Amino acid sequence: MASLDTAIQELNPKQLEARGEQLRQEGIVIRTYDLWKTYIMGDQEIHAVSGVDIEIRRGEYVAIMGPSGSGKSTLMNLIGCLDTPTKGLYYLNGKLASEMEDDELARIRNKEIGFVFQTFNLLARASALHNVELPLIYAGISSQERLERARRALSSVDLEQRMHHKPNELSGGQRQRVAIARALVNHPSILLADEPTGALDTKTGNEIMLLFERLHEEGNTIVLVTHEPDIASQAHRIIHIRDGKVDQDEITSRSKN
Numbered sequence: 001m002a003s004l005d006t007a008i009q010e011l012n013p014k015q016l017e018a019r020g021e022q023l024r025q026e027g028i029v030i031r032t033y034d035l036w037k038t039y040i041m042g043d044q045e046i047h048a049v050s051g052v053d054i055e056i057r058r059g060e061y062v063a064i065m066g067p068s069g070s071g072k073s074t075l076m077n078l079i080g081c082l083d084t085p086t087k088g089l090y091y092l093n094g095k096l097a098s099e100m101e102d103d104e105l106a107r108i109r110n111k112e113i114g115f116v117f118q119t120f121n122l123l124a125r126a127s128a129l130h131n132v133e134l135p136l137i138y139a140g141i142s143s144q145e146r147l148e149r150a151r152r153a154l155s156s157v158d159l160e161q162r163m164h165h166k167p168n169e170l171s172g173g174q175r176q177r178v179a180i181a182r183a184l185v186n187h188p189s190i191l192l193a194d195e196p197t198g199a200l201d202t203k204t205g206n207e208i209m210l211l212f213e214r215l216h217e218e219g220n221t222i223v224l225v226t227h228e229p230d231i232a233s234q235a236h237r238i239i240h241i242r243d244g245k246v247d248q249d250e251i252t253s254r255s256k257n
């Protein structure tokens with residue numbers, strides 16, 4: 001493994017592309033090679049992510065867990081194509097995202113990634129249906145198909161009855177379900193959730209975790225960032241992050257394999 005990782009830095013563009021194709025065929029949705037994100041603060045260098053090698057397959061349900069400041073959000077921003085690494089390689093569904101320019105990153109992000117945030121990030125003035133429709137507008141899909149797909153996504157999170165409600169006419173759990181429907185409506189390669197239960201009470205948080213479990217059973221790939229062991233233990237695998245590095249990679253008792 002180590003020799004392979006060293007060698008990949010020496011591949012030419014054609015070989016790098018071939019490696020991506022190989023990863024895609026093997027069903028590896030996320031693969032990082034010696035990934036770094038370094039921030040410069042005055043004369044200080046902060047290595048928020050320092051040499052991370054992770055591999056996540058299609059259909060996995062993974063929690064990324066670690067203490068405050070360990071680099072979880074920074075890593076999630078890299079995985080979610082919201083930021084580019086200082087060093088290293090990142091393949092998303094076979095494509096070398098670490099080499100992409102901003103416009104290409106925005107495109108791959110919209111196509112491959114569904115985001116779920118702690119505070120839902122819904123448009124306050126828009127109905128649930130319109131909120132879910134939004135990613136399809138950016139993707140240039142016709143209005144009739146948009147409506148059809150947004151309805152189906154809302155129905156998959158049991159919210160068909162509430163689709164004309166605005167966020168302030170919904171409960172916290174319902175808002176998060178709208179956000180999950182919005183994340184799923186483009187059929188992304190991964191569902192990326194940052195502390196998705198952080199703003200919810202325990203009971204509602206548990207309902208959202210049950211929904212993630214069901215979405216995973218239906219074949220979705222889920223990566224969840226959390227600092228709560230209770231939440232992380234509901235995933236099937238936990239990647240522990242400490243000081244910007246992978247500290248431990250653990251299969252949980254939820255995993256049937």
Ligand SMILES: Nc1ncnc2c1ncn2[C@@H]1O[C@H](COP(=O)(O)OP(=O)(O)OP(=O)(O)O)[C@@H](O)[C@H]1O
Pocket residue numbers: 039040041046047048066067068069070071072073074075227
């Ligand atoms: N834009 C930035 N500029 C400089 N340093 C940063 C920046 N963003 C993050 N850091 C530093 O990088 C490290 C990792 O931060 P990060 O936000 O990824 O941690 P985290 O694991 O998400 O923490 P939390 O659980 O508190 O959200 C921290 O030491 C932080 O201070």
Ligand SMILES: [Mg+2]
Pocket residue numbers: 072073074
């Ligand atoms: Mg964070």
